[in-house]
Amino acid sequence: MNKRLNAQMAFLMEADKLKQIIRGTTLASGARYENSGEHSWHIALYALVLGEDAPDNVNIDRVIRMLLLHDLVEIDAGDAPIFGNHDATEMAEKETAAADRIFGLLPPDQATSFRALWDEFEAAETPDARFAKSLDRFQPPNQNLASGGGSWIEYNTQFDQFEARVGNKIKRGAPWLWDWLQPKAAAWFETRGKR
């Protein structure tokens, strides 16, 4: 019993470090950059609030579990801002090694089941993972709109880049959220182009 609980607590104490991984997006207020711990909480809340519109074959509690775990690999691999330039293959290798190490802190049966949930999220093929990925992409632009541009300004993002890297991922798992966001984002990019 204690050996198992010791392993679980080692994992939970390691997880604490996700609060110090800084993302490319700011808070809605623009006061500071967001960290990956609070981001994970926020999109789990998005799933709880917006899950009612997901297809019937999406299990929201499973999506929430996935979202609680989805960024833990960043403790070792760091966050790769969506509009930044990074080597996708190298990043995937770093994240796989991070998953091995971090989930490996858990008792073996739990390590296996958490890892399977993270692998499913990364593959983005099941209905749960597609919806989870959509929420992960849908939250940051809302914070950019609230803060007056945020990472779009910092990375000098163009609307077609935004549509390709963010819009298409939102559309895949939650097209109705893209329908809601698209005109708001398009208006921002249109106005920015005229400044």
Place this chain on the structure above:
Amino acid sequence: MNKRLNAQMAFLMEADKLKQIIRGTTLASGARYENSGEHSWHIALYALVLGEDAPDNVNIDRVIRMLLLHDLVEIDAGDAPIFGNHDATEMAEKETAAADRIFGLLPPDQATSFRALWDEFEAAETPDARFAKSLDRFQPPNQNLASGGGSWIEYNTQFDQFEARVGNKIKRGAPWLWDWLQPKAAAWFETRGKR
């Protein structure tokens, strides 16, 4: 559809402010104080990892939903550090008014169901709420132990206060976690007394 989604998004954007509510506990590294958004994520992860030992009548997915919502009232009411002195009646009034306003941003049916979950957490009478409350009390002392004392030093906390305000709440919903923590905490207080 848009009216409903607009209300849900107003709630989710308001929730972003929880990331700027500062708690009395630091991160495990001691680098800075923890905020209530990342704290909410962390204890939802505690529920996911440690839920297997909860009594059979505890529904972990429901506990996770409760924990995602439990601190939102702090956006208006602020965080009351556990070893600080505050007027409990006044705090409860502030939190009730905060719950009215914040959950009230949601569409009425969702406002009602989220509010019911928060009321259940606050009352701490059902098995789900008791387990959720235990995790909310169990996480901070682990961060204090990791950082070398944290809020125990800041508030000059004595072991009997710790046992009364924290230990008894952990015991109520998760006695096995208190059994694990108690000797570690007792050793810290014992050593501190001799410095």
